């Protein structure tokens with residue numbers, strides 16, 4: 001607003017707000033950032049740990065609201081088995097605080113550096129055992145957020161449809177600052193490991209994908225090998241040891257990427273390099289999975305350590321109907337081999353997959369209609385990656401793949417609308433009501449949700 005009584009001499013100019021980052025430390029600060037008269041550059045995008053691979057948490061010409069300073073665990077109710085925490089709390093810190101009271105998250109989620117807000121506003125998925133354990137967002141029973149206009153809004157379990165829209169809303173309906181989640185007593189599962197070729201995996205995967213089993217696997221398409229990690233609940237409580245899980249997580253997510261990055265630098269002949277890389281992957285998975293880890297719980301499996309440096313891994317995830325996966329997995333192996341012959345690009349890390357149970361607790365749930373298998377292609381090699389993800393996207397579309405707005409690269413807007421169908425239209429209506437001026441919509445999300 002221009003102050004009254006000032007003559008416009010041209011000496012004072014109103015500068016447009018500059019793009020930047022706003023790091024609110026309390027609710028008053030957050031509401032000020034979002035209020036209509038705040039002089040901040042638009043659009044506004046909330047960000048947690050920033051581990052999403054797409055531009056869903058980016059605002060190059062506007063303002064990013066960094067929520068990591070909202071990091072208090074407010075209350076753990078051991079009787080009701082709930083936890084209330086701020087949105088910037090890291091999953092690792094939450095897992096540790098719950099474990100101290102013999103509680104755990106419902107579901108097994110790694111990437112413990114991500115924030116609670118990011119893990120609820122975007123799919124945070126893991127190889128859960130049974131139903132309602134694949135997405136962390138399914139456990140939300142209450143949420144507090146600040147809307148695009150700077151107003152505080154509370155959503156509880158009694159507002160079932162609104163809460164369903166808020167889960168996996170990618171920060172388009174407001175910035176979440178506090179959440180209440182259902183948690184549970186620590187439960188032990190047994191972890192069985194098998195290795196097999198892709199044909200044998202294809203024969204058994206129908207059975208595994210529909211059963212009451214937590215399924216995770218590592219796929220080496222150029223070596224025709226699959227390493228399975230199958231989890232079942234145990235009737236009796238055994239002691240579980242965190243050290244083997246720590247070694248496993250460290251081997252898979254730190255040692256392998258670092259070794260492969262070095263080999264990519266020092267070994268110029270692809271055939272020699274890749275043979276060695278695949279042998280190291282096979283040896284690591286064979287050793288850490290089958291020999292070290294026999295049982296666990298969601299605390300030991302997630303790990304509580306917070307990663308300080310980003311792993312620098314490239315990844316893109318597509319989900320496929322579990323009922324088709326016996327065919328998809330063979331087609332994926334052929335696709336990888338054919339792409340390598342044609343382009344000389346291949347992923348050096350094993351692809352990682354897990355079963356996702358059907359879940360209609362969120363309007364934008366990828367498994368709203370049926371159980372899925374999430375398949376994540378992972379690599380440390382940047383050169384050639386962009387072409388690979390384009391080819392992967394074409395492959396996935398042909399096989400009915402379902403993309404995720406935070407984890408899938410190179411998607412086509414038409415195809416995305418088709419896969420999320422009527423639910424996308426309903427979400428757009430809710431979004432337009434809560435944010436008519438599109439303050440929370442960046443160009444990436446506008447492609448899908450305008």
Ligand SMILES: Cc1cc2nc3c(=O)[nH]c(=O)nc-3n(C[C@H](O)[C@H](O)[C@H](O)COP(=O)(O)OP(=O)(O)OC[C@H]3O[C@@H](n4cnc5c(N)ncnc54)[C@H](O)[C@@H]3O)c2cc1C
Nearest residue numbers: 048049050051052056114115117118119121124125171176
């Ligand atoms: C190597 C690697 C492997 C991965 N593997 C998996 C995997 O196996 N399974 C899996 O599920 N994910 C995986 N991810 C993806 C990633 O962990 C998820 O995207 C995560 O849930 C995002 O959490 P974040 O805190 O980093 O959120 P960000 O990436 O910062 O944000 C994600 C989305 O949530 C929104 N958001 C963030 N905070 C808030 C808030 N407070 N209020 C409203 N909206 C908000 C953002 O605007 C954005 O749209 C992987 C990531 C990496 C880097």
